[in-house]
Amino acid sequence: MQELKGQRITTQRRLLLDLLLHSEGHLDADELYRLAKEREPRISLSTVYRSLRLFKELGLVEKRHFAEEHHHYEAKGDVEHHHLICLGCGKVIEFEHPLTATMKEDVSRQSGFDIVGAAVYMEGYCESCRRGRA
Amino acid sequence: MQELKGQRITTQRRLLLDLLLHSEGHLDADELYRLAKEREPRISLSTVYRSLRLFKELGLVEKRHFAEEHHHYEAKGDVEHHHLICLGCGKVIEFEHPLTATMKEDVSRQSGFDIVGAAVYMEGYCESCRRGRA
DNA sequence: TTTTGTGCAAAACCTTTGCAAGCTA
DNA sequence: TAGCTTGCAAAGGTTTTGCACAAAA
Numbered sequence: 370m371q372e373l374k375g376q377r378i379t380t381q382r383r384l385l386l387d388l389l390l391h392s393e394g395h396l397d398a399d400e401l402y403r404l405a406k407e408r409e410p411r412i413s414l415s416t417v418y419r420s421l422r423l424f425k426e427l428g429l430v431e432k433r434h435f436a437e438e439h440h441h442y443e444a445k446g447d448v449e450h451h452h453l454i455c456l457g458c459g460k461v462i463e464f465e466h467p468l469t470a471t472m473k474e475d476v477s478r479q480s481g482f483d484i485v486g487a488a489v490y491m492e493g494y495c496e497s498c499r500r501g502r503a
Numbered sequence: 504m505q506e507l508k509g510q511r512i513t514t515q516r517r518l519l520l521d522l523l524l525h526s527e528g529h530l531d532a533d534e535l536y537r538l539a540k541e542r543e544p545r546i547s548l549s550t551v552y553r554s555l556r557l558f559k560e561l562g563l564v565e566k567r568h569f570a571e572e573h574h575h576y577e578a579k580g581d582v583e584h585h586h587l588i589c590l591g592c593g594k595v596i597e598f599e600h601p602l603t604a605t606m607k608e609d610v611s612r613q614s615g616f617d618i619v620g621a622a623v624y625m626e627g628y629c630e631s632c633r634r635g636r637a
Numbered sequence: 638t639t640t641t642g643t644g645c646a647a648a649a650c651c652t653t654t655g656c657a658a659g660c661t662a
Numbered sequence: 663t664a665g666c667t668t669g670c671a672a673a674g675g676t677t678t679t680g681c682a683c684a685a686a687a
Contacts, residue, residue: 376641376642377640377641377642377685377686377687378686379641379642379643379685379686380685381642381643382642397676398676398677399676411643411644412643412644413643413644413645414644414676414677415643415644415645415677415678415679416642416643416644418676418677418678419642419643419678422678434568440676440677453610453614453616453618455616456619462614462616464610464613464614466606466609466610468602468605468606468609469606471602472600472602472603472623473625475600475602476587476598476600476625477627479598480587480596480598480629481629481630482587482589482596482625482627482628482629482630483627483628483633484587484625484626484627485590485626485627485628486625486626486627487623487624487625487626488623488624488625489606489621489622489623489624490621490622490623490624491607491610491616491618491620491621491622492618492619492620492621493611493616493617493618493619493620494616494617494619495614495615495616496615496616499617510666510667511660511661511662511665511666511667512661512662513660513661513666513667513668514660515667515668516667532651532652533651545668545669546668546669547668547669547670548651548652548669549652549653549654549668549669549670550667550668550669552651552652552653553653553667553668556653573650573651573652574651574652
């Protein structure tokens with residue numbers, strides 16, 4: 370665990386990072402806090418928030434803003450992936466798409482920005498929710 | 504102003520919608536509240552929140568979750584556009600891109616979703632911020 | 638031993654809600 | 663007039679912060 374460049378490696382940080390890496394993704398602060406308490410009952414919610422901010426600054430996790438609610442955090446994987454959210458049941462599906470790279474280049478060229486990240490959110494209704502609504 | 508299908512047209516709602524339509528977009532609730540108070544000093548923040556929720560339900564505005572902060576609201580225009588945010592100065596640039604349509608179709612076909620909306624967020628550093636950092 | 642991180646409690650925010658009074662249709 | 667909408671104040675939920683103690687380097 371060299372990942373915390375310069376920052377101290379504490380029991381709490383190791384535990385939280387571990388939970389983020391091994392979870393299926395999309396944890397919010399409170400869910401992470403509850404999971405962490407199972408293994409480390411004295412951990413505090415402030416520590417969870419402070420660690421998440423640190424991890425984000427170090428580029429280890431990403432902070433997502435899904436449709437309606439609060440923030441979700443997800444450990445950064447190798448491939449950039451995007452999110453499709455069902456407005457009916459809230460299910461989140463991840464996908465990749467080759468065109469995002471092209472889009473990034475185009476936007477970068479047109480705007481003069483140095484683009485460091487791109488996120489695509491799509492929303493709609495999944496098959497079962499659509500059946501329920503029809 | 505037929506836009507409020509069935510809902511009552513009040514001074515407050517007319518004012519808020521007007522501000523949203525004529526602003527350069529990306530107002531948050533508090534900014535909108537301050538603008539509205541200049542013209543209607545007795546308006547309350549609750550009314551702003553209630554109206555924003557209503558407008559959103561009617562499809563008149565969109566709620567955006569930019570990089571770090573709280574929600575921003577933007578009147579829905581004719582063309583779907585996306586956002587590029589400068590991590591240095593916070594500037595928000597809007598852009599359109601033809602490939603999003605293709606992407607929507609692909610994702611819809613692969614997932615079986617009926618996709619009703621797509622949003623692309625990119626972040627990076629604009630030219631002047633990049634110069635400052637170099 | 639020095640510096641950084643933690644837990645706790647309190648504060649700061651943003652957003653929603655209950656209720657009596659006001660306004661729209 | 664009947665019912666929806668408002669303003670106010672209070673509550674709710676999430677996130678941040680101050681401080682004394684604990685842990686890491």
